[in-house]
Amino acid sequence: MHNDPASTATAVLHRVGGPANVVSVAHCMTRLRLTLADPAAVDEEGLRALPGVLGVVSDGPTRQVVLGPGVVDEVTAEVEARVAAAGRPEPAATRPGERTTPVRTAVRRVANVFVPLIPALIGCGILSGVNGLLLNTGLLPALTPALSAIAAAFLALIAVFVGHNTAKEFGGTPVLGGAVAAVVVYPGVAKVTAFGTHLAPGQGGVLGALAAALLATRVEKWVRGRVPDALDVLLTPTVTVLVSGLVTLYGLMYTAGAVATAVGTAANWLLATAGAAAGLLLGGLFLPLVMLGLHQALIPVHTTLIEQQGYTVLLPLLAMAGAGQVGAALAVYVRLRHDASLPTLSLRTTIRSALPAGLLGVGEPLIYGVSLPLGRPFLTACAGGAAGGAFVGFFAMLGTKVGATAIGPSGWALFPLLTGNRGAGAAVAVYGGGLLTGYLVGFLATYVFGFPRRPRVGAPA
Template sequence: MTDKHTRTARDLLDLVGGAANVTSIAHCISRLRLGIADPGRVRTRQVTDHPAVLGVVEDGTYQIVLGPAAVDRVAEAFEKLVDENRVSVKGTDAAGTDAAALAARGAALKAAWKEKNATPGKLLLRRIADIFVPLIPALIACGIIAGLGATLNSLALSTHSSALTGIVPVTTALSQGFMSLIAVFVGHNTAKEFGGTPVLGGAVAGIVVHPGVANVTHTPFGHLKPGQGGVLGALGAALLCAALERWARRRVPDALQMLLVPTIAVALSGLAALMVLMPLAGVIADGIGNGATWLLGHAGAGAGVVLGGLFATLVMLGLHQALIPIHATLIEHQGYSALYPILAMAGGGQAGAALAVYLRARHNPSLRRVIRSALPTCVLGVAEPVIYGVTLPLVRPFVTAGIGAGVGGGVVGLFAQLGLTTGSTAIGPSGLVLLPLLDGTHGLGPAALVYTSGWLTAATAGCAATYVFGFTPAMLADLNSPPGDGNRSFGLIRSDSR
């Protein structure tokens, strides 16, 4: 008997035009991301109306919001169905001819579609985000283990337990192993993303964290320190390595490519990293850290209002992951990112707004069903189903959710301004799931109290603002009209309407 995720995958495959219309398949924490050959063959209205779908985003790729509980299994079943379908048509000349013609026509349509919906700056930010997104699971794991280690260390100091004292070095090794080499992973992913050989990107990024860097004294900027510049230095070095590799492949004879191309790429980019990129990236990283400290110390409340209130807009545009390098740099330098908990207030505002919509749409069972499904994941830290399935399609609740998030961000920022800074030791989770990953100037306990207070304030303010200001009389009448009397449309957001 077919399970519900396979049925969902089969339904979606038919609605997006079949396997021949799918050029790529990927997924993130809540969205199934599809490359589409011919967008005209996609029945978006039916996709949006599917019971398992929380929203649709057309922006470079065709993104179907399914929520974190379902996306993994639906994506797996979807990919399997596509593979089976493509295998079944092999050997049929007519089908092969039709598929080739479709691919040629779809390639032209896709190019036009991308040109319409993408800008160079937006695409660059997404490519940088794609470097760091695969690292998030490891960052989460290491952050949780680091939090556990800090708790055990506090217990060991208070109880004088030799057993706990012996465990602390183990948790430290488990949590810091990845972080000590994160530059290498960043270099690997950078080269892969920008057309180079991944292992060469990792090799040149490894120079950044190599202890022998301390012995390099003859540079235009003086002595170097291992890890100077961190992930930013690794990013720049691997990006240059990929560019040099592509340049060398066009000029080196085929017989010598295996020997000379990697040597040229690593040697020249590595030299540039030591002489210029590491010192420069170190200055930038210090500027980020000092800038964040100054901002929160002098204008914490105002900065919290602005950052918390606007972050959901970045999520809507899919650009929020471009902030990952900044968070990673702060974690490297300070042990936590003080900006991340403020930005996480966006989830509280969205949760409150969704609750208000639920209360106001008493006679709309389909919308209330979406909210019942999406709201728990929002509380636990994934706000996209609420954004794309509830608040953004209704517009006004999205704005009032931002107001709530700004109020919550202002609370967290105010505490930072008063000297009680709250930060996150990892990135990825938000909502209440972020609690074990918190740290700050006064440790986990006060940080968790500040964060929880801010999040609940954001949710309360978002709910109140949405309940009072989130609807016009006409909106309420439409939301609560019988299904046959109105044109209810939830969850469909097109990039060309933003």
């Protein structure tokens, strides 16, 4: 694996058609996301074969290059510097012949809005957990008000950041998107009556902010195309904020609030009445979603639940997929312990290096380096995730909900963020039991069913 981010950046850019072929650069916790002007210029096989590249997800003009946590930040910085020096080409979306589904395009764009917010959600979520621990134990009472303010401030104003990123992603002026979205959380909206009731600050949450900023972007483009250039600087921002702000107050906040309430009600109902089945389904299907990059579509749902209830009950269920993956990888390692062939020794080395990340909830190294190339272990890993999800969901049916105060981490890294309706202790116990169940079922399913015949390492079994 390349230890030099500069070398990795150079190699990746060479295989995607060079810096001049890159329209935009972004990254999440593990993936470098490149939007390309000409996807046909990509050397797919060469890109996948690069040392340090754990996998590649192709989605129309976008390539998601899986590099792993930590490494991706450094490589992204190097890629951004080279792309900036090369200049910006014509956006891929304007070129003919691109093939991508509307659903995947929408998921990618929503991810571009919310993924940059994850580091702040993680940091504030951990501080919130620490503050709760201090409050419960009575320690450092002089510090808890400050910690509470620091932990809660970002979430209280997250609508502004969502609005800013939405306008930026959809071609509007970011600050105008943020200005209109700020209406959602402004305390003065309590004096506004819509649909016969007073609005509440924050009503509609991130969904309202997203809708408000999308509207602002459309209004801005419409106005800018119709006013004289001499008046653009005065009229465009004024009309954009006025029209979008009024529609937000007298329509979007109420509607988005109803949708957000429905999301929370549906999640609670699902876990209370069919928690085991829901956990089985969510835990079992999450690895394929991660593999395709579609898991980012759930970020607005998680964020809405955190805004409403203080935690998302879905993330602990989905995190069980990583447990199944770890169990499956361990079974592969054990089953191949007597095979001294070079490909097997290389695979066992990959498992040893990827397991720590897997235990901390970063599943891509094990997905692309181990289970997916072997074929059947990927399916048995999904079975382990389904079992862990069913375990956590079963306890939800019994009245013990497990939630995460932030999104991003999973595996062992999620423990500091756990809470629930019966306190952090019960949440930690149930979540830990789910992880053990996922490890065990993933291991046993892979050990027994993952190798019906001697596998060919590097190819589907």
